Amino acid sequence: MQRHLLVAAVLATLSLLVSGQTDFFYKLSLQWPPSVCGPSQCGSPIPRTFTIHGLWPQFVTNDRPVPPYNPTTNKCTNVTPTAPGQILVPLKPIQDQLNELWPSLLKQTTNVAFWRHEWEKHGMCSDYPDKPHDYFTAALDLTTTYNPLEGTEVKPRQDPYKAIEIREAIKAKLGKYPEISCGKVSNTIQLKEIRLCFERAKPPVVLRDCPTKYSNQCSDDDNQVKFPPATSEVLEF
DSSP: OHHHHHHHHHHHHHHHHHHOOOSEEEEEEEEOHHHHOOTTTBOSSOOSSOEEEEEEEEETTTOOBOOOOBTTTBOOOSSOOOOGGGOHHHHGGGHHHHHHHSOOOBTTSOHHHHHHHHHHHTGGGSSOTTOHHHHHHHHHHHHHHOOTTTTSSOOOOSSOEEHHHHHHHHHHHHSSOOEEEEEEETTEEEEEEEEEEEOSOSSOOOEEOOSOOEEETOOSTTOEEEOOOSSSSOOOO
């Protein structure tokens, strides 16, 4: 597996050098369901592992999302993108994996509606504007390859961590800094998402430091961040 990843990383880097496509990078956002789900927001059972929020093209210059495709104001591709309503047939071969790793956590939104939203907002201006199967597969492959906290000392528990402890644990494991996104639940700051950044390539496999350290309710290294277990018992990875 490591040899395969090394070869893929080298090929992706060569692709970058040849194409010169450095105007955006990819951000894989993985969400922690116990922090995302309020008492009445999510269905049961709540997943006990990180799930995908999205794979987002972000501008290199300012780490802002590439705007959604618009044929008039943001024609970001020379090909005709696949319309959101047409992605389900191409996704059929990977739908079971998407249901597992990229579910909609919220009751009011179906999995398919969630995927269509992410495709419309991010996928149509990715490197796969007319290939939703390849775009979603890229996100799935990254998620199954990089479990950011597996094997580290940072595990779900009742006592909070300092935000820097979480970032440094991921840096020590993966060699690059993530972005930590938090939410406020019952007056406590909770780990909501871990975002990993990748150089632009088809597929993206080369990790890079995320330019933004913290977002939303996280703001500095000393933030007390709770990483809550899914139940009263501390989870094991």
